[in-house]
Amino acid sequence: xxxxxxxxxxxxxxxxxxxxxxxxxxxxxxxxxxxxxxxxxxxxxxxxxxxxxxxxxxxxxxxxxxxxxxxxxxxxxxxxxxxxxxxxxxxxxxxxxxxxxxxxxxxxxxxxxxxxxxxxxxxxx
Numbered sequence: 001x002x003x004x005x006x007x008x009x010x011x012x013x014x015x016x017x018x019x020x021x022x023x024x025x026x027x028x029x030x031x032x033x034x035x036x037x038x039x040x041x042x043x044x045x046x047x048x049x050x051x052x053x054x055x056x057x058x059x060x061x062x063x064x065x066x067x068x069x070x071x072x073x074x075x076x077x078x079x080x081x082x083x084x085x086x087x088x089x090x091x092x093x094x095x096x097x098x099x100x101x102x103x104x105x106x107x108x109x110x111x112x113x114x115x116x117x118x119x120x121x122x123x124x125x
Contacts, residue, residue: 002026002114004098009119016123017086022098022116024079030054033101034074034081037109038094038121045109048072048096049083052105062107065091088123095120 008020020036035050049072052058061070071084081098096119099112106112 002100004100004114004116006096006098006116006119009096009121011122011124012088014089014123014125016088017084018088018121020083020085020096020098020119020121022081022083024081024098024100024114027079027100027114029102030076031104033103033105034072035099035101035106035112036072036081036083037097037099037112038092039097039118040094043094045097047107047109050105050107051081058105060107085121088121090123090125093121093123 003025006022031053033053036048037045038048039045047062049061051072051074054076059072069086074081098116100114101112
């Protein structure tokens with residue numbers, strides 16, 4: 001059974017930084033892409049950042065609203081993926097999801113087969 005578990009969310013003040021973590025278990029292969037998505041009430045789920053399967057090396061902070069403030073990384077030895085967001089803004093308030101795809105890389109939510117339950121990030125002004 002594949003399981004993704006996010007952690008690191010919470011309540012922070014605007015301008016602060018936050019690091020989200022996600023551990024992946026149950027996938028038999030290490031060749032999978034990982035992504036961080038977010039969804040705020042009344043909004044569609046959007047891709048924040050994605051990182052390619054090992055040996056590919058591609059990673060991208062896809063959302064225009066986080067470019068320059070975002071870093072995604074993965075540690076395959078720990079089966080983990082991380083999302084670092086800096087200079088947080090109230091509009092970053094959202095439920096953040098970690099997801100895995102059997103593709104090497106994907107910017108599309110529909111191509112991610114496995115999802116965590118999310119971790120809430122709330123940014124106050």
